[in-house]
Amino acid sequence: MEMVIIGWLAFAVILGVYASNGRGRSGLGWFLLALLISPLLAWLLVLALPSKKQATDNAHAQMFFDALEPAAQARVVAAQAERKAKQDAVARVQYKQKFVIVCIAIVVALLWAMSRGHAVPGFTFKYTCTTNEAAVTDGKDDPVVKADIAIHLVLVDESHAQPGFFVSASHTTASGATYDVFAKYPDAQTGKVIEWGVPYWQAKEKNLIMFATVAYRDNAYIYRIAYLKDFGKKSEKIVKATESTCTQTSP
Numbered sequence: 001m002e003m004v005i006i007g008w009l010a011f012a013v014i015l016g017v018y019a020s021n022g023r024g025r026s027g028l029g030w031f032l033l034a035l036l037i038s039p040l041l042a043w044l045l046v047l048a049l050p051s052k053k054q055a056t057d058n059a060h061a062q063m064f065f066d067a068l069e070p071a072a073q074a075r076v077v078a079a080q081a082e083r084k085a086k087q088d089a090v091a092r093v094q095y096k097q098k099f100v101i102v103c104i105a106i107v108v109a110l111l112w113a114m115s116r117g118h119a120v121p122g123f124t125f126k127y128t129c130t131t132n133e134a135a136v137t138d139g140k141d142d143p144v145v146k147a148d149i150a151i152h153l154v155l156v157d158e159s160h161a162q163p164g165f166f167v168s169a170s171h172t173t174a175s176g177a178t179y180d181v182f183a184k185y186p187d188a189q190t191g192k193v194i195e196w197g198v199p200y201w202q203a204k205e206k207n208l209i210m211f212a213t214v215a216y217r218d219n220a221y222i223y224r225i226a227y228l229k230d231f232g233k234k235s236e237k238i239v240k241a242t243e244s245t246c247t248q249t250s251p
Helices: 002-021 027-037 038-048 050-068 070-118
Strands: 122-131 144-157 160-173 176-182 190-192 198-205 208-217 220-229 235-251
Touching: 002 027, 002 038, 027 038, 038 070, 070 208, 122 220, 144 235, 160 198, 160 208
Parallel strands: none
Antiparallel strands: 122 144, 122 235, 144 160, 160 176, 160 190, 190 198, 198 208, 208 220, 220 235
16 A cells, blocks of 8 residues: 555656646646646646747747848748648547547546445455344234345455445345345445444434344344334434344355
């Protein structure tokens, strides 16, 4: 990780120097831009933009041109026209090449960003959780007595990871019915409660909100489902809650 950061900074500094000395642009500005969007994309952008340094050199050349005799000026104009025609032909080819490179870089960056949004580097642990209390169905209430869950752990460094979000959750009720949480509740959301450092999922169940978390407590992982009324309001309260002790099944 440290090498990546050092390399990022080094290439950003090199880009800033090149932008200032080679392209006549703000070295500091391009250095900061490289830090923000990545040195690779910044390099492609600075190469695609016209050089301001060339414009300054042209202004100096014009001063010398104005001091020449008319005949000499005519020869210079003819030579410049011929050279410009060749430069334009080369520039058209280079522009097409740069355009293709920039398009490819943008597509790669978008694909990378999309993949980051759906797959955080890490791995998945699976658990089977059983309720801590005997639960039976009374015909009106069919409580969850078992849950098979999968939690995605996000890599912090080479030897540490933190829980990120629920990959899956399957419930078995007291009557023996089994269902997939995210199939039964299409509006279910999952993520991480930053304040608590635990993953969660939540879904709407009639007029209540089901809020489930997994937390390490008393030397065990506890899967807790709380049924909340008036969720997010001052009058919010827990109508009921179930807790299950989890055993790791994989990897």
